[in-house]
Amino acid sequence: MNPALKSLFSTNPNNKNFKFYVEKCNHLLKSISSKGSVREGTLLHGHLLKMGISSERYVAVKLLIMYLNFRKPAEANEIVKKFNGFDAVVHNCMIDANIRWGNIEEARRLFDEMPERNEVSWTALISGFMKHGRVEESMWYFERNPFQSVVSWTAAISGLVQNRSSFEALKVFLRLLESETKPNEVTFTSVVKASLELGNFRFGMSIIGLIVKFGFENYLSVSNSLITLCLRMGEIDLARRIFDRMEQRDVVSWTAILDMYVEMGDLGEAQRIFDEMPERNVVSWCAIIARYSQKGYPKEALKLFRRMFEEGFKPNVSCLSSVLSALATLENLRAGQNIHAQILKTGIDGDIFIDSSLIDFYCKCRETKDGRMVFDSITEKTVVSWNCMVGGYSLNGQMEEGRDLFDKMPCRDNVTWSAIIAGYVENKEFDKVFELFNEMLLSGETPNSSTFSSLLCACASMASLENGRNLHGKLIKVGVQYDVFLGTALIDMYAKSGDIENSKLVFDRMPKRNEVSWTVMIQGLAESGFVEESLALFEEMKITSSIAPNELMLVSVLFACSHSGLINKGLQYFRSMEAVYGIKPKGRHYTCVVDMLSRSGRLYEAEEFINNMPFQPEANAFAALLSGCKTYKNEEIAERTAQKLCELAEKGSFLSAGYVLLSNIYASAGRWVDVSNIRKLMKEKGLKKSSGCSWVEVKNHVHFFHSEDGTHWKSPEVYEMLELLRFEMVQ
Template sequence: MSGAACFADARAHLVSALDACIGDSRHLKRALARAVVAGLLPDPFVSARAVAAAAPCDLPLAYLAFRAAVPRPSSFAFASLIRAHSASLDPSPAFSLFAAMLRSGLYPDRFVLLSLLRASARCTNTSPSTVLFLHAVALRRGLHSDLHVATSLLHAYASLGLLDVSLKLLDEMPQKSTVTYNALISCCAKSAWYEHGLDLFTEMLLQGTHVNADTLVAGLSCCAGLGALGHGRSIHACAVRRLSCLTSELGTSLLQMYTKCGSLEEARRVFDQMQTTRDVSAWTAMMSGLAMHGQGEEALDLFERMMKDGVAPDSMAFTTALHACSHCGLFEAGAKIFKEMKGVHGIEPRMEHFGIMVDLLGRAGQLEEAMQIVESMPSKPSKVVLGALLHASMANGETMLRKQLERQLLELETEAGEEGGFFVGVSNLYAAVGRWNEVCKIRNKMVEKGLKKEKGFSLVEVDGKLHKFLVADKRHPLTMEMYRTLHGMDSGGMMLE
């Protein structure tokens, strides 16, 4: 056998060995060691296969193989690493790798593009220009009409909150899949575009696009946001008709929908049906529903039962349990849970937990303790935490502290370039204590920045049709009658609940 043939043979052998241990870090290390000994790891082809095999389970090892390539890593090696990062907790290194890839003169292919779009959608701090750039790349390379690329692109825009762009893209897509719709509907729910989400759901049914369990989950989130009980019920019926059993995801969405729509009874019924499929999410949704309806004690009972059932609480479960305590005035129970969170369960409290604790202690009149919480925090308190403390100091007549907090909060606001909603929130806090000077200052600042708060509105479902009412809305033909009824409820001493 000639030298060249021998080399090729050894290389092929090694590559198949590498492929055989994808995801198995220990075996991979052994195969890599053999590659090094045989002097084959620098071969870009071998290196790339090693990167691909190691990336899903052992990133440092993948980088080792990546850097070994001579003269440089191949496109395939870049793609594997970028893909691994796009799926990880912090996808941002995917972009540095992409930059390095471009610098070494390699073009992004379909796989790289898909991974980068996924990374954009999952990063919390992606800038719109990143997605715009990837969009341009897709167009330039003629990949924009590929169904998966188009779906990922639409999802990337939607994750930024640019839903109008996503909807336009959807409109222009020659073919759309279930996944395309699911991605968009769930983003609508996340960005409070509930009505659009439900419209898309209906559109799917009308044009015969297949609806799966995930579609129903996304649709239910929209119903929950709208309080559209009727629509929620028909999605529930749809689920019962199509699926043999309730998955925990679907059950959890149903719980959320029913409790947010005010039907605790139906939520309970679903929860009872879920005996074998209850996980942390399901327990959490039920707890939150109870707390929402003023049943804090029951929520805490559920929290206890969950742990007895052997389901470990996570960060969100604690958020919910603490909120139940704060909301229902169970101050001692809340303090105990907060302590045990780290002490017994080893879960580090985060910003939300601190915020709820400050709120809870403030309501209990324990301002000292609330301040201690803020001082004990590992990072700078967010505006929510400071706002809770401000609220507490106002309720407790602490002028000094209040003044200090007001200054801090305003600084935070101005540097962050906030949206309208929070400005209004802060100005309401000032208004509540009659500090009209401060109210004026904030309002002026908002005008300067061209910020406007979206008008408040409520939605009411009657006979399956949604009706929208803006603040001080008088356009409905039956306006007078409605206001009369409202006033009647006020003065007639009619009690709700």
């Protein structure tokens, strides 16, 4: 038994201590009502009956509240009957309880039968309808409320924000100001949330002025919402100043400022902030783990997860989902299986977020069978779980299974369409990509950025300029053509389709560029033969932007130098990679240098460069040197390179193109026996020379033609036309 309750039972009240005794009873009633047990409450009620004070109004009201909190309507109704006539407080208690129980119609009935209502009655009904998503009815009562104090105004504003009617919430707030009612801290917190949801940062900034004017800048909830607002606006220094000025901070305050440093990529400062937190709970632990996982730091997330366990905290559903996401990124199957076992043990495997995370985890670890088992075990599947499984099949190239599941889906959203389209793009089934896209448009679903990115990637891979232009038109219509990701995809598509002018036009018009945008444009110019412009753009990037050169960008720069004969400049770039940019050259960088030297006839330097490489050269490096030997007819180096090629061939790491190149060198030197030996070796290894391929786009359909191939459905007509052209040329 509760010690305080036991002490009360042993107290013998008299005239001197009766007031103290009643206060003690009231305190116990309040305590038991909020966190006690039904048994203790019943015992106390019995004691109060015995002492003859249970019918006192202030005691009876607290007993009523206790039984309502215990969800004991029968006992509550018995207490109500003992009240002599109408009591507004009792009615308000009953209205509030029925709203909490979900009996909104009963709450309305109680409200309607009240002979007189006070501010609490009206506010309770306004909040109640808002909590149950019945916004119009709530606002009907709000407009008719005769007690429009800050409490009822705030109930309407916060309710509208909770129901994602933030624009209406701001309109009500402006009416509140016109009524000369002074807002309170809850009002301002709700209004800042509305500004955030709408992305109306100008309005949000004006709210800051009002907060200072009314003196609420030091209230905890207001300061927390202001920190979030400043972070969303990119006002990082202001957010930090608000945080530093706060006299009191809670988990929300610390987590918001923690988010800021994780978002900035400053993990050291984020960790320092986390370690400084005076008190950490499950929410704070789960928040930082989730942020690290979401921002691409899975190892750090897992380290924190282990620390969390060591300090005695148990993860919640959100935390487990974040950990599974981190393990999926690392493809750590065994650790994920252990987490799955813990989930089954604790009985939370029926949670939709956990199940979706498990499906995603298994699919990213290439275990789609296990992912399908989890999917099939879900009794009530949502579109999220369907999307995870369809996306999992697409990710693993199992397009037949993915399409089968896609066709069975009861409903689809743009994530579903994007997942299946991306799968077909990844598997180079481009005909199905555009077929599905047309189906998506006919279904009425609006493509998102991810869908457009996949489609533009397909156009770039096929060099399908017509389809790419059509997509560009749709992007202009939607108004997202200069989104940094879609803009980059457009640059790549135009460059790979041979329309470098439009590629440059898109790049020049982009208001914001990232590392990938610059890389794609530099690469596109280099591969399209505009080598001088490519190098000039690289230099411009170094001067005008804060973006540092990356590995792929430097491959393009070296490629440009190789194809423009700028050997010394290319070597200078290569040497500066590690010294200036801190990038250790990889095999492809070395291959570019070999190609650069070989193209200019500096074959001995190229051979020495290969011999001095700190790791095994790529096959393409030898192929580049062989190509130079063929051009400059250097059989001596070709012989030595051929020997290296044989060694690579034994390891299975040489390409058929290299054998063909070596065969051509021997043929040009008249060494037909060696040519025969090379061809025999290729036959033994099952290697074939890649046939020539060309394609043409007619009416948005791409037609592929291979050398001496008659599989195209119009091959007879094509060859007939070729014969006619040949005849005309001879004539």
